[in-house]
Amino acid sequence: MKHPRNPKYIHHQSSRVADSIKEIVFGMEDGMVSTLGSITGIAGATHDPFTTILAGVVIVSVESISMGVGEFLSTKSRNEMHQRMLEEERSEIEQFPKEEQEEMEGMFVADGWPRPLAQKMAEATANDKKLMLKEMAYRELKVFPDKKESALKNGIVMLLAYIVGGVIPLAPYFFMAIGPAIIISISITLLGLFMLGVLTTHYSKRNPIKAGLEMFTLASVAAVIGYVVGKLVDATFLQ
16 A cells, blocks of 8 residues: 655655756856856946946856856766766676675675675675666665766756846846946845745755855855955056
């Protein structure tokens, strides 16, 4: 008799957002924080809406592509490394079946299985090379061969998430003067980061206020540093 599935449990859900939560949070957080810190400093130093908007568009464009390509290449490299590790493990199973069986038995025992049962489990596993490779991948290599990440998907999600995050602090400069735009930009970005932190708790079940304040604090530090650096540049070189 099967127990009822709880739709609130993450592992009972099929969610594309949950599968890409790392790229979404990383991309949006970095897009908001990096863009806010940069354009706040530029706006404070130049007091020029055109320069601020131009710099902001360039920053968001270049950084989003860089982040997307970086995520694509890092995921691809990780997949290739895992594939190499699996090939090496497959070779060891072919060349040293007895030693690999003993290693498997030791891992079963280390996981808490009684020695007699661990011996039987290792023996049964060793009789099926595909099963042996899968078990060694899980237990020794910490690799999940059945769940290969898509490098292209991760790269695209990261790129789009960065653009969405970067547009938030930049948007006010299109519609108002520098002074009010700085205030609104900082305000909506801090709010956006707080809400992003809160939304992640839908999956992590953490305290939403605590999660929101973590991102809020990071953004505040970035904005202050960016603004201070901009003022220092203004005072040092542009006076």
